[in-house]
Amino acid sequence: MPREYVSGFQPGPVAQRIFYTDFEGNPGDPDDILADGLDGGWAEREPAAIELLNDESAHPADRLLACAALALWGSPAGYRAVIDAAHHPERVVWSDQSVDRWFGTDNTFALLAEEVGDSYEIAVERGTSELRREALAALVPLADRYQFERRLVQAMSTDDIRALAEEVDAVIGSGIDRIRRRDPMKFDLDTQIAGLIIVMHRVDQARAESRAMELVSAPPNQRALRELGNTANMATAPPANRLMASVRVDLERALELDRSGSEDHSGRVGHFGHAMETLVTLQAVFTTHDGPSAADLADFRYRIGSLVAANARTLHNYVYESFYAATDALVDGWLDPSLRRSAVQLLLDD
Structure with missing residues (x-):
């Protein structure tokens, strides 16, 4: 569990004793101590970790660390806590105690998924493999709403994926x-x-x-x-004509909103932006798959030129917003400005 991701706080006395003091009594790093616990030290510290996990007066970050440790050590209490958290994510007390460095969003479920995944061998030793699988099954449905980075997919063995294929x-x-x-x-x-x-x-x-x-x-x-x-x-590769049709439909919808005098600025720019994203996708399909021919792609871009020109006001808004997205990546994260730059570059090429 990468300690640098956790919001700054002073660990309580129990957390200090079981997660910041190694098995020889010296100050230590929680990552190292959790890993050393896999060699048998877990038995000594599991009872205190369970008490800390259930202590409502403890700091939420200490309780998160206790849950992570117990999950990594193959503890039934740890797995059950992960399952309960996944079933009731809105009630999790340690939300935002761990934050993703790229997007600045809560990634506590990502950390717990990593520990559940890494507990494969000790779960076999302790006879808790079924609970481990149940914990993964509880986490998977969260993947369309919560940040997991790559940790959920890395947590699942091929056997896990086969068993959880329907959930995935x-x-x-x-x-x-x-x-x-x-x-x-x-x-x-x-x-x-x-x-x-x-x-x-x-x-x-x-x-x-x-x-x-x-x-x-x-x-x-x-x-x-x-x-x-x-x-x-x-x-x-999807059918190229489906992507081409999507670009045209979004440009036409943006133009319709503009000409109607609608005050739906976000919808107008949103349709134009979606058209630009689809245009980039079409270009990617052309370069990496058996997509449209170069001549077909060039012809399509030429034919939508008049629609783009008719959306001049929306184009101006899109470029303006793209500039701010690129100069302040906190607006959309660092991926969206890259996509917008690609779309604007295609427009400039034309």
């Missing part, structure tokens, strides 16, 4: 729906869903390839496209 497929589907709707997210949902598709590919290639096509058609950001492109033999 379900959250992939709901995640793609969120991406299609452009639901505001505080983390890179697109790449998180792409990662789940990739692990699904280990056990069910046909279903993974079908989900990959759905994701690319949504479309996702460029990082997610690259993630999918690295998966051997995965047919991720």
